[in-house]
Amino acid sequence: MANDITAKLNEKFGKSVEVFEKTGKRIYVNVPDKVKALEVVKFLFLDENLRFSIASGVDTREGIEILYHMADDALGRMITVRTLAEKPRPEMPTATAFMDGALWIEREMHELLGVNFPGHPNLKKLLLPDDWPDGVYPLRKGE
Amino acid sequence: MNIFKWGLKKSPWVFHLGASACNNCDIEIIDCLTPKFDVERFGIKLVGSPKHADVLLVTGIVNRHALPRFKRVYEQTPDPKLVVAIGVCPLSGDMFRDSYNYVMPVDKIIPVDVYVPGCPPKPEAIISGIMKALNKVK
Amino acid sequence: MSRESVIPIGPFHPLQEEPEFFTLKVEGEKVVDIEARIGYNHRGIEKLAESKTFDQMVFLVERICGICSTSHPFANVMASEDISGIVIPERAEYIRTIIAELERIHSHLLWVGLAGHFIGYDTVFMWAWRHREPVLEMFERISGNRNHYAMFKVGGVRRDIKKDDVPDLLKTLGQLDSFNSMITNAVLDDPVIHARLKGVGVLSKKDAINLSVVGPTARPSGIDIDVRRDHPYAAYDKVDWKVIVREEGDVFAKAVVRLLEIGESIKIIRQCLKTLPGGNIDVEVRDIGKGEGIGVHEAPRGEVFHYVRSNGGNYPERVKIRAPSFMNVASYKHAIIGESISDAALILAAVDPCYCCTERMAAVDCETGSNVMTGQDLIRLSQEKTKKLRKAL
Numbered sequence: 001m002a003n004d005i006t007a008k009l010n011e012k013f014g015k016s017v018e019v020f021e022k023t024g025k026r027i028y029v030n031v032p033d034k035v036k037a038l039e040v041v042k043f044l045f046l047d048e049n050l051r052f053s054i055a056s057g058v059d060t061r062e063g064i065e066i067l068y069h070m071a072d073d074a075l076g077r078m079i080t081v082r083t084l085a086e087k088p089r090p091e092m093p094t095a096t097a098f099m100d101g102a103l104w105i106e107r108e109m110h111e112l113l114g115v116n117f118p119g120h121p122n123l124k125k126l127l128l129p130d131d132w133p134d135g136v137y138p139l140r141k142g143e
Numbered sequence: 144m145n146i147f148k149w150g151l152k153k154s155p156w157v158f159h160l161g162a163s164a165c166n167n168c169d170i171e172i173i174d175c176l177t178p179k180f181d182v183e184r185f186g187i188k189l190v191g192s193p194k195h196a197d198v199l200l201v202t203g204i205v206n207r208h209a210l211p212r213f214k215r216v217y218e219q220t221p222d223p224k225l226v227v228a229i230g231v232c233p234l235s236g237d238m239f240r241d242s243y244n245y246v247m248p249v250d251k252i253i254p255v256d257v258y259v260p261g262c263p264p265k266p267e268a269i270i271s272g273i274m275k276a277l278n279k280v281k
Numbered sequence: 282m283s284r285e286s287v288i289p290i291g292p293f294h295p296l297q298e299e300p301e302f303f304t305l306k307v308e309g310e311k312v313v314d315i316e317a318r319i320g321y322n323h324r325g326i327e328k329l330a331e332s333k334t335f336d337q338m339v340f341l342v343e344r345i346c347g348i349c350s351t352s353h354p355f356a357n358v359m360a361s362e363d364i365s366g367i368v369i370p371e372r373a374e375y376i377r378t379i380i381a382e383l384e385r386i387h388s389h390l391l392w393v394g395l396a397g398h399f400i401g402y403d404t405v406f407m408w409a410w411r412h413r414e415p416v417l418e419m420f421e422r423i424s425g426n427r428n429h430y431a432m433f434k435v436g437g438v439r440r441d442i443k444k445d446d447v448p449d450l451l452k453t454l455g456q457l458d459s460f461n462s463m464i465t466n467a468v469l470d471d472p473v474i475h476a477r478l479k480g481v482g483v484l485s486k487k488d489a490i491n492l493s494v495v496g497p498t499a500r501p502s503g504i505d506i507d508v509r510r511d512h513p514y515a516a517y518d519k520v521d522w523k524v525i526v527r528e529e530g531d532v533f534a535k536a537v538v539r540l541l542e543i544g545e546s547i548k549i550i551r552q553c554l555k556t557l558p559g560g561n562i563d564v565e566v567r568d569i570g571k572g573e574g575i576g577v578h579e580a581p582r583g584e585v586f587h588y589v590r591s592n593g594g595n596y597p598e599r600v601k602i603r604a605p606s607f608m609n610v611a612s613y614k615h616a617i618i619g620e621s622i623s624d625a626a627l628i629l630a631a632v633d634p635c636y637c638c639t640e641r642m643a644a645v646d647c648e649t650g651s652n653v654m655t656g657q658d659l660i661r662l663s664q665e666k667t668k669k670l671r672k673a674l
Contacts, residue, residue: 025512026363026575051506052493053577053586054608056601067601069575069586073511078575101493104611105603112327127323128244129208138243138328163322167347167428170391177410206323238341241332242325263347263428 005048005072005079013040025077037068037083038093044070044079045099052101053078057085057113059140064090064115085115094119112139148223151197152277154186158196158220162213163244164203167263168230172200175266182270193220198273204232205252206244217253225276227257229269234258305617305625312617312625330600335361335435335569335589338597342587343429345604348391351384352580353602354433356587359514359576361435364569364591370561371516373437375553378516380423380432381578382546382553386457387416388581389539389546392633393464396536399627400477401664405464412460415453422446437563447554458547465540473671478533482616482628485530489612496583497542498609498632501527501534508579520552532624532631539633568593580605582633606634623662 006019009029017040018030031037044050050070058065063086070079085092094117095102106117107126114137117123125132161169175182176189190196193216205213217226231237233249249255256279259272306314326345330338338361342353355377362369390413397405417427423442424430432438442450468474484494489502499506507524509517525541527534571593578585583605590599609632617628 023366051490051495053584054601054603056588056599056603058590058599067588069588071512071577071584073506076512078512078577080575099493100488100491100611101608104607126319129206132207138325163324165344165347165350167344167350170347171428174410174414177414178407179411179414203322204324208323238344239324239326239329242329244323244325262344265427 012043027077027079029079029081031081031083034083034085034092037081038095040081041068041095042098052099055105057109057115059113063087064113066092090114091116096120113137148280151223152280155197155277156188156190156195157198157200158190158193159200160216162203162209163206164232168202171263171266172269175269180266187273196220198225198227198276200227200229201233201249202229204236204239204245205249207246210246214252225256226253227259227272227276228255229259230264231260231262234260307622310621312620312622315614315617327600327602330597332596334595335597339433340431342602347428348388349384349580349582350429351380352578352585355381356576356578356585358433358435360574360587360589361569363574363576364572364589367436367566369437369564371558372560373562375516375557376438376442376562379550379553382549383416383419385546385581386543387413389543392539396630399630399660399663401667412457419450419453436566441562450554454547454551461543468536468540472674473667476670476674477667478536479531481532481624482620482631483530484612484616488615492612494609494612495605497535497538498583498612500525501538502530503528508577508584512577516553520549522549532627535631582606583609610634623666626659626663
């Protein structure tokens with residue numbers, strides 16, 4: 001039944017997405033275009049009624065790889081949407097436009113990885129102290 | 144021995160000062176109140192403000208954000224006072240000592256009278272630690 | 282803007298002297314807005330994990346939270362095992378289930394005590410925590426420690442459950458069952474508790490979905506999700522139990538869900554102990570392999586999520602940890618706005634944030650901008666409201 005979502009994604013987004021079914025329970029969707037990636041997340045959240053489990057970022061040479069982990073509780077699988085926010089100034093459109101669940105994690109990714117989310121209502125520090133030096137992102141490699 | 148110290152020894156009022164702890168030590172401290180250990184029968188009372196405290200029980204690693212407030216609480220606690228460090232975290236940072244948010248062991252921030260290692264130390268060890276601290280009072 | 286002075290607050294009498302985590306803005310008796318500022322517990326664990334081996338990491342994540350200290354290792358080892366699809370022995374799956382459910386019992390009992398204290402039923406606090414002790418003693422028998430049991434590892438579990446321990450475990454479960462039935466019936470019948478908790482701090486289903494809350498913050502609002510049933514793992518699909526869902530979304534529903542879940546956990550453990558298969562408790566794991574893995578587990582507070590990425594070496598390249606409270610605590614705002622200040626402490630407690638987050642609350646008067654009350658005052662207000670209600674009934 002994993003073919004179901006793969007087929008739907010391919011049909012709706014065509015060449016912008018590349019669906020990789022690692023197992024029946026773990027599906028990864030690569031969407032290089034950031035704006036399209038967020039459209040995929042929106043589709044999964046609003047149309048497919050998946051639950052937003054969390055987002056995560058990884059510092060790579062090309063940029064900050066951002067993953068949106070969507071939980072399909074009905075079928076017992078996780079669908080992870082992968083995209084890239086390029087350096088030197090990584091930016092990602094905000095998911096809070098349609099999903100309040102992203103409010104805190106975008107703040108966290110902002111302060112720990114240095115990703116900007118234009119449109120986020122409150123991109124203040126969440127975890128780090130107020131006097132933490134600007135421009136120092138603890139989760140970036142080499143810091 | 145003056146009356147304050149006598150009062151302290153007979154019925155120590157304890158304030159729990161936790162900073163960046165995982166809460167296991169904190170729960171074990173609260174556990175001391177529960178029927179199995181029931182420290183109130185020894186005269187040990189947990190109070191809600193450092194201004195009323197004789198003994199400070201310190202837990203956690205005291206991260207960068209918590210440090211200034213932590214110091215302020217110590218300063219607000221009136222003398223004579225004792226500090227008991229509960230758990231491995233205030234001693235050495237435990238496995239968090241390499242973290243970017245860790246600052247220094249607690250005894251470099253405030254003077255510590257008794258160390259109770261453990262992760263977490265059992266309630267018996269905590270009570271024993273408080274008793275050892277009280278024995279220091281002359 | 283408002284002048285906020287640093288005031289110590291906590292959910293309990295060991296109050297913690299730290300600045301506000303939540304600042305409640307009040308107008309008269311009503312809460313009109315809240316602001317959250319955390320960071321007093323941030324220890325940089327995700328970064329630390331990158332310098333630990335996969336086995337060492339399990340001990341590290343265990344100390345994220347003391348109350349759900351087994352949930353993080355559980356999700357963490359499942360994530361590492363997910364990378365290359367490591368399959369563990371059946372006996373290990375059952376032991377993992379037993380430990381996880383024992384933790385759920387001790388955590389929910391802790392919460393019952395806390396909630397009892399908030400509404401002024403201190404006897405409930407003493408009883409609930411007294412009944413937690415046998416659970417902690419069971420943990421000590423099985424693992425050697427009352428808390429931080431270090432039972433999980435990649436490839437299985439680290440210690441076995443001895444056959445000789447099983448009859449005592451079953452006996453303790455029997456005692457817990459009686460206590461739990463008693464307290465559940467008491468809550469369901471007591472008119473003061475009904476008056477105090479019903480209709481208070483309602484989280485609507487729509488808000489709950491939009492915020493993506495999980496666990497006993499989602500289920501009382503009509504959202505039928507539970508990782509144990511939806512993404513089956515360990516032995517959850519081999520035993521008979523049910524997911525507890527309520528529709529009202531208020532504090533009463535949250536209390537009932539947790540109490541009934543204790544009953545279900547007891548059921549699960551009993552079945553696991555009776556049908557515990559023989560065999561090994563672990564497999565040898567030579568290396569983790571290259572790739573990424575996700576592990577999800579239903580912790581006492583909801584879904585805990587771990588993501589582990591490996592580039593084939595001895596250390597993880599990236600570890601993402603998301604505790605259930607991260608999603609749930611945000612729902613406090615939606616549940617508290619418009620409510621009376623005497624319910625503030627209780628509504629936060631109903632979300633059951635990991636204690637680390639619970640501690641800090643202060644209330645600021647919008648007009649004068651000065652702090653009007655501390656968290657201890659808020660708890661006292663909550664207890665007084667109960668007294669008033671009792672007199673009225």
